[in-house]
Amino acid sequence: MSANTEPEPLRAVIARHGLSASKALGQNFILDRQLLARIAAVPGDLKELTAYEVGPGPGGLTRALLEAGAKVVAVERDRRCVPVLEELAAAFSDRLRWIEGDALDIDEPAVAGTGTAVVANLPYNVGTALLLRWLEPPEWPPWWRSLTLMFQKEVADRIVASPGDPAYGRLSVAAQWRARPAIAMRVNRSAFVPPPKVTSAVVHIVPKEAPAGVRPGTIARLTEAGFGQRRKMLRSSLRDVPEAIDGLRTLGIDSERRAETLSVADWVALARLLDA
Numbered sequence: 001m002s003a004n005t006e007p008e009p010l011r012a013v014i015a016r017h018g019l020s021a022s023k024a025l026g027q028n029f030i031l032d033r034q035l036l037a038r039i040a041a042v043p044g045d046l047k048e049l050t051a052y053e054v055g056p057g058p059g060g061l062t063r064a065l066l067e068a069g070a071k072v073v074a075v076e077r078d079r080r081c082v083p084v085l086e087e088l089a090a091a092f093s094d095r096l097r098w099i100e101g102d103a104l105d106i107d108e109p110a111v112a113g114t115g116t117a118v119v120a121n122l123p124y125n126v127g128t129a130l131l132l133r134w135l136e137p138p139e140w141p142p143w144w145r146s147l148t149l150m151f152q153k154e155v156a157d158r159i160v161a162s163p164g165d166p167a168y169g170r171l172s173v174a175a176q177w178r179a180r181p182a183i184a185m186r187v188n189r190s191a192f193v194p195p196p197k198v199t200s201a202v203v204h205i206v207p208k209e210a211p212a213g214v215r216p217g218t219i220a221r222l223t224e225a226g227f228g229q230r231r232k233m234l235r236s237s238l239r240d241v242p243e244a245i246d247g248l249r250t251l252g253i254d255s256e257r258r259a260e261t262l263s264v265a266d267w268v269a270l271a272r273l274l275d276a
Contacts, residue, residue, distance in 0.1 A: 007033060010060045014193075018083055019058055028192040029057050030121060035191055036064040042148045042184045042204050043117040046070035052112040052144070054120040054130065059084045061121055061167060066092045073112045074098045089174040103130060109143040116143060121150040124157040124196070128155060128171070135174045136220060140210040148184065151222040156183055156201035163263050170223040170228070176264045177219060211268050218271040226259035226267075246275040 010031040014020070019029075030036055039047070039061060047069035056062040056074040058081065066088065067071050074085065076098060085098040093110060099111060104126060108116075127149070134147060151159070154167075159175045160183055161167035174180045187200040221239060229237040235255035238244040247270050248255050253262065263271075 007063060009033075010058055011193075012178050016057050017058070017080070018078055019084075023079065028121070028124070028196050029186075030060055030072060030191055031193055032191055033060065033064070035187070036060045037067070038185065039148065039202055040064035040068045040070075040119060040149070042202060043119060044144045046117060049145075050112055050116045050122075052108060052116045052118045054118075054126075055100045055123045056085065056098070057081055057121075059088050061119065062088055062096065065119060066095055070095075070117070072096045073116075075101060075103045075106055075111075077102050084141065104133070108134075109129075112143070114144050115142045117146050117148065118144045119148045119180075124152060127151055131159075132171075132174060135179065135205075136253075138216060140178060141207045145206070147203070149198055149203050149205075150187065151203055152196070153186065153199040153201045156203050159203050163261060165260075168260050170220075170227040173219065173223050173264050175205060177214075177268050179205050179207045181205045211272070213272045213275060214268055215271070215275050218275050219267060222267060222271055223259070223272070226262070230259050234262075243274055244270065 010029070010033065014029065046065065049070055051065045051070040051072050053062055053065065053072060053074040056076050057078070062072055062074055072095065074096065076085065077100065079100065082100065086099065089096040089098065099106065118134065124234060131149065134142065134144060157167040158169055158171045159181045161172045182204055184202045184204040187202065189195040189197070189199055222238065222244065225241050226237050228232060231258045234248060235245060245255055250273060251269055253266060
């Protein structure tokens with residue numbers, strides 16, 4: 001099939017290649033090509049840019065990215081999907097490069113370059129781990145220009161949550177202290193095969209200027225401790241982080257407060273004190 005002909009329905013692609021979503025790999029396939037095109041449009045104009053995709057599966061989003069003009073680097077650990085990716089590479093004049101392997105083991109800047117738009121319907125079992133990896137590199141701005149990622153709605157809500165919101169936590173601070181996350185669209189469970197038990201959402205994240213004098217490892221250490229025991233007061237949850245309690249006192253933050261009451265700016269200020 002050429003890139004210029006009407007694409008084969010994804011249900012037919014899946015049947016022709018004998019594919020089925022693997023629960024062990026956290027797979028849920030989206031069959032609606034119009035929805036896939038909308039997701040591919042979230043990061044903006046992709047012409048002449050590289051898009052990095054994790055878990056392309058039957059290639060629905062991959063094709064949407066290629067049709068949007070992107071060059072695509074895709075990482076897939078499921079060998080059953082190789083014939084589909086080979087077909088797409090041939091149809092789109094080799095603008096698709098696919099790598100067989102585990103996304104957690106990939107050196108993304110080496111394979112995708114810098115200024116890359118990451119666009120993926122992430123496997124549920126590695127989605128949060130990959131997001132934290134992309135949000136917490138010591139170098140900033142990062143190798144990616146934007147992240148457009150499908151998550152369970154519960155995870156998406158955590159990424160964009162504000163202080164005082166029950167969903168606010170470590171993931172919220174990690175996503176917001178030097179980036180801007182927003183929910184781009186909700187996706188009903190009926191859009192997937194097989195349907196997951198929950199609604200999903202596409203989150204779009206763009207980097208912003210990083211606060212000076214703060215190391216990501218310090219933010220991570222503080223929020224892991226604080227939100228890891230979120231029912232406890234800060235004087236208890238942060239007691240094993242050297243100088244954290246003294247830092248709270250210096251900043252005028254009551255150590256009897258709980259982690260979810262501190263703003264992102266509060267966490268940044270505390271981390272800056274510790275790093276100084």
